[in-house]
Amino acid sequence: MFEAVGDGVGHVRYVVDGAPTVRAVTFLADVLSDPVNAALVGGGGLAVVLAMVAFLRYRPASADVRALRNSLWGYREFVPWMLRLAVGLPLIGAGFAGYFFSPAVQAPTRVFQVAIGFLLLFGLGTRVVALVGLLAYLASLAVRPELVLASEYVGGFLGILVLGSGRPSADHLLKEVAATEHTVYGRFEPIYPAVERFHGLVKPYEQYAPTLIRVGLGFNFALLGFWEKLANPGHALEVVEKYDLTAVVPVDPGLWVVGAGLTELAVGVFLVVGLFTRATAATAFLVLTTTLFGLPDDPVLAHVTLFGLTSALFVTGGGPLSIDERLGVVLDHSPHRPATE
Template sequence: MKRRSILTGVLLGVAVVATSRPAVAHVDYVTDGPGAALDALAFLIEVLSNPINAAIFGVSGLAGVVGIAAYLWVRPTIADIVILREKLAGYADLVPWMLRLAVGLPLVGAGFQGYLFAPTVTFDPSANPLVRVLFIGLGFCILFGLATRIVTAVGLLTYLWALTVDPGVVLAMEYVPAFLALLVVGGGRPSADDMLQEVASTEGTYYGRVDPVHHLKAFFDDVTDPFRPYVPTVLRVGMGVAFVYLGLFQKLADPGSGLLVVEKYDLTAVVPVDPGMWVVGAGVTEMLVGLALIAGFFTRGAAAASFVLFTTTLFGLPDDPVLAHITLFGMASAVFTMGAGPISFDHWFGRPAVSDEEPVVPAD
């Protein structure tokens, strides 16, 4: 009987990982206040001292390690993945557009709804009309791709200013790597910058005679060009740090708040395991995905997993603010498109090429 209960617990644990709806939720976004003050280490020890919980973590962890090790040892060539990777490479020029949508839309929403990047850091739009106009203006300019790099620099400075106003803005730390990536790639296409640059640089056009900044855009393009290969690295590391922060500080280090989420949405009715198992499982899952992204380890797989977690979170937590997650959605899409980039496990340990035209095939 005990063996059967442990086996049942292991299967339920797999379900927790697969359907862990609060795994990527910003706890502060969906709770009204702090949870009970609990000692994080004592809570973790108590959860894992339960034989069923220990079996869940032990078996699932061992299965994951063995599966990854076997894959890396065999290095199978799966035609579907090769074709998908080649197709994604053709979308590289659309990454700036993805990032502009991912940053511009939530900035417009923040301006209209009255918050500084993170929905928990609010301001009164009627009492602070200039701040409202600033956010809406930044958002629309980035959406249109108008003076993208200049506006992005202003956006980054605005984020740093907001961080001094309220450290709670750190919950929206994903804006920083997104801004940095946009500073490098610019507006891309389609964008107002691209259209105006084409008109202004064509001899004989009226606009080319009066536009004073198209030479500046060309200069920025030349300056940032050497850094373009590192854009995937900036995005995946930024995403990874955000995941680790959420898993470590909002779940494992603050289990009381995590338990509030489990209780509020009755998550134990979805997967009947110990509430503490939900919190620890969500925190560990989040940290593992984050560490995989930081290391560039099976990067596209980690990005796809994060995308699935975002989606299930939004559907599973009905009052979780959608706009607050759009930036992470866009970053996950960009990372899935570009892969790990340099300075990554996938880049260093990619399997041999499958053809002469394919010099390196990443491990993801």
């Protein structure tokens, strides 16, 4: 039914090897030529659009939504910790598992990645460590393009660079000791004044952390949805067959692939532009959870960063330079108070 033309690249290759790929346009046309499939895809897209329009027009459960946003405002101080966990834990796991950022790139980089991961978890020299990790990833990406599959690390590293370590962290503890009068450490600590000056320079840009996170995360979701499923559906079809996913939701295997691809692509685009960011982050978390339980031998560690970043966005919302900000459906970005509607 499908014509093989090449080989796809994606995280589905972690669980399926050697599957043929199929011509994307032929595949999509074949799937959507079925009236039932076309109705389900079109109906699903229309339902999402109508739900967004209805929310903006009628604001259902507005008091509940406002209470949720105001509560999440109080969690923002923990976002740096969430980012450090989201990036540090999978780096430690990658080091011990023998791959470099992505399971698609096997490399003996245990010491480097474990060191970066532990320092991020401790929150020691956090911004410097995040910069080293980001530069290492970007330099390696130029040599191993398949590392683009782990592009969510860019958003994670940039978020940490902007926000710093937060608390609890070793940086915060050392700062408090250094700033206290008559302490031995404060008397001999050489870099505290320079660090404080740097923090002062970075502080005005802290508000852009959600923007950096959602663009990095959104790009990754859009890439995976488009490239590994819609543009190269062969491996995804093998995943559907291997795990008998049509027994979970009884639809055509091709519709499984198209539906998953369009969902991930839409999640990615919505995150990049900052449209209904919290709802989109919740959808992304659901997609990741489905993957976790639906593909039992999929490497969970490879998705920890995605889980962590989506959780952070659920707390922060879209941030500046987002459609949400223009529509007024996110928190006010004033550093003093949450918005009221």
